[in-house]
Structure formats: C-alpha cells, structure tokens
Amino acid sequence: MFYHGRVRVEYREEPCKVALNHVKGMPFGWSLNPYMGCVHRCTFCYVRAFERRADRPSDHRYGTSIRVKLNIADRLRVELARASWAGEHVVIGAATDPYQPAEGRYRLTRACIEVLRDASNPFAIITRGPLIVRDAELLAEAAARADVSVTFSVPTVDDEVWRTTEPGTAPPRQRLRALKALVAHGVRASVGMAPLLPGLSDQPSSLERVIVAAREAGACGIWANLLYLRPGTREYFLECLARDWPELLPGYERLYARGAYLPQADARPAKEEVRRLAKVHGVRDRRTVKLRPPERDEQLSLLSA
Numbered sequence: 001m002f003y004h005g006r007v008r009v010e011y012r013e014e015p016c017k018v019a020l021n022h023v024k025g026m027p028f029g030w031s032l033n034p035y036m037g038c039v040h041r042c043t044f045c046y047v048r049a050f051e052r053r054a055d056r057p058s059d060h061r062y063g064t065s066i067r068v069k070l071n072i073a074d075r076l077r078v079e080l081a082r083a084s085w086a087g088e089h090v091v092i093g094a095a096t097d098p099y100q101p102a103e104g105r106y107r108l109t110r111a112c113i114e115v116l117r118d119a120s121n122p123f124a125i126i127t128r129g130p131l132i133v134r135d136a137e138l139l140a141e142a143a144a145r146a147d148v149s150v151t152f153s154v155p156t157v158d159d160e161v162w163r164t165t166e167p168g169t170a171p172p173r174q175r176l177r178a179l180k181a182l183v184a185h186g187v188r189a190s191v192g193m194a195p196l197l198p199g200l201s202d203q204p205s206s207l208e209r210v211i212v213a214a215r216e217a218g219a220c221g222i223w224a225n226l227l228y229l230r231p232g233t234r235e236y237f238l239e240c241l242a243r244d245w246p247e248l249l250p251g252y253e254r255l256y257a258r259g260a261y262l263p264q265a266d267a268r269p270a271k272e273e274v275r276r277l278a279k280v281h282g283v284r285d286r287r288t289v290k291l292r293p294p295e296r297d298e299q300l301s302l303l304s305a
Contacts, residue, residue, distance in 0.1 A: 007168070009039055010065045011102060019075035019112075020090065028124075031094040032076065034108035036067035038096045040128060040168040043240040044195050044227055047095050052232030059236050063168065066102055073111035080119045089147070090116065090123040099129025100168075110135050117142035124149045126192070128169045130178040140185040143291040150189040152179050156201040157209050164244050165197065172210075176217040183218040186289035191219045193274060195227035198255060198262070199248045202226070202270040204277075211277045220285040224274040226267040230260045 021031045038047065041063035048058035056062075079085060092098050098109040109125075113135060116123050123142070125132070132139075132150065142148045156162055157172045182189040191214040196202040207224075214222050229237060234256070242249050255262055 015071040016069040049230035049232035058232035093126040099127045099131040120145040122147035136185045151192045180217040186291040190221035193224035
C-alpha cells in the first residue's frame with residue numbers, strides 16, 4: 001500500500017495471460033497496457049466507463065487499486081514471435097497511463113518498449129507522465145527501427161482547470177518539457193488536446209495558450225477532441241462539475257442530453273479553431289534530428305541475418 005498525494009493506493013502484482021489486446025471501434029487495432037487502473041484520477045477519464053461495464057468502481061474509488069502486470073514483457077515477446085503476427089501498430093496507454101508513478105518502480109513500460117524495439121515493431125505511446133524522459137534514448141533506438149510516436153495529453157495549461165480535473169497528474173508545462181526532451185532525441189512527439197471541456201478549456205484564448213506552448217516546446221503536431229460522457233464517466237464527471245463549477249451544470253446537461261458525444265455543431269468550432277491556430281503558429285514537425293526506420297524489406301533482411 002502506498003500514497004499518491006493524499007490518496008492511498010493499493011498495487012496488486014498479478015500476472016497477465018495476454019499482453020496485446022485486439023481493439024474494435026478505435027483508429028488502431030492493438031493496445032498494450034502494462035497497468036490496469038490509473039492514479040491520475042482525471043474526472044473526465046473515459047476508462048471509468050469501461051470500469052463500470054466490468055462491474056468495477058468508476059467513482060472516486062477509481063485509481064485507488066492498480067493492477068501491475070509483472071510478466072507483460074515476457075508475454076509480449078512470445079506474442080510478437082508468433083508466425084501469425086504481422087508487425088501491426090501497437091498503442092501503449094489507451095486504457096491507462098504507462099508512465100504513471102508505478103512505472104518508476106516496476107519499469108514494465110520500459111521493458112515492453114525494449115521488446116518492441118528488438119522486434120522492430122511500430123508503436124505509439126499516449127501519456128501525461130514526464131517520467132517518459134527516462135526512456136528517451138530507448139525510444140530513439142526503437143524509432144530508428146520502426147515507426148514510433150508519442151502523444152502528450154495537454155488539454156489545458158490553465159492551473160485551476162488542470163488541478164481540479166486532473167488531480168493526480170504532473171503540471172501541463174512539465175509534460176511539455178518532457179516533449180521537448182524527446183524531440184531533441186529525434187523522437188516524433190505531439191500534443192493531444194483531449195478532452196476539451198466546454199466552457200472550461202474550449203475558448204479560443206485557452207486553445208491558443210496551449211498551442212503557443214506546444215509550438216515553443218517543439219511539438220511535431222497537435223490535435224483536439226471534445227469531452228464525451230459514457231455511463232460511468234458521465235455520473236462522476238457531472239458530480240464533480242456540480243461541486244466545482246455548478247453554474248456550468250445546466251449547460252452540460254443540455255449539451256449531452258442526447259448521448260455521450262457533443263453534437264457536431266457544438267464540437268466543430270473548437271476543432272476548427274485548433275487547426276487554424278496550429279497553422280498560424282506553425283506547429284509542425286521541425287525536428288533537427290529525424291530518425292528514419294529502414295524500409296520493411298530491409299528490416300526483414302536484418303532480422304533474418
């Protein structure tokens with residue numbers, strides 16, 4: 001049992017039977033999550049919806065019990081070696097942050113990256129954790145063999161919104177310093193402004209502050225998505241909203257009256273503004289060192305040598 005801030009967190013060291021999870025309905029086919037649960041406890045986390053469907057706590061108790069998949073790197077090595085595996089793209093951190101504090105002790109994400117590097121397998125990482133800087137050289141090695149990218153979730157640089165909605169995370173500008181370090185190593189690192197929260201982080205001035213900060217850090221790209229509220233996430237987020245910004249609650253109940261997603265007419269303006277501002281401020285791949293993996297045929301010849 002450990003404490004993360006003032007919250008008591010239980011770490012359960014349990015082996016896993018499978019490392020790679022086949023994903024449906026997402027822009028990628030395979031995910032890898034070295035941990036189950038996340039101490040960041042973001043009020044808007046979409047994983048709360050998954051927890052509810054699995055009959056696990058999705059309320060304030062989410063993030064107080066973390067499953068640590070001690071053998072995940074060994075399982076991953078076995079799965080990548082199968083004849084049926086076609087070197088498909090893997091996303092690390094779709095359902096947990098792979099660089100949450102537990103990674104400092106267990107180093108499971110690092111071990112998985114080593115396996116992916118050795119297999120020259122493409123992958124992407126999604127994180128809010130500056131600890132990733134520890135693995136900058138390893139990521140650069142992997143990026144020299146296959147397509148590798150990192151996305152830092154930075155929906156806001158406003159201190160009040162960050163502290164209130166992402167209570168267990170590192171400060172946004174600390175994440176951007178980590179991004180800068182990765183880019184300096186030649187790793188393609190971008191910013192995901194997700195989720196934008198209506199009335200809190202979707203105003204043009206708020207968007208521009210993030211985009212300017214991302215440009216200064218050397219972000220290779222930037223994209224945005226609006227909040228969506230599935231059952232499990234919806235109840236907890238609205239409960240927190242009623243506590244922290246009660247004046248916004250009626251607007252959210254109206255915006256999300258018909259379902260989990262914001263109506264396109266309401267979501268489109270913020271997305272278009274992010275694209276416009278990214279162009280205005282020149283957010284693009286400006287790496288001075290670009291790691292170019294060998295062509296697939298060359299990779300296969302290297303593996304068989």
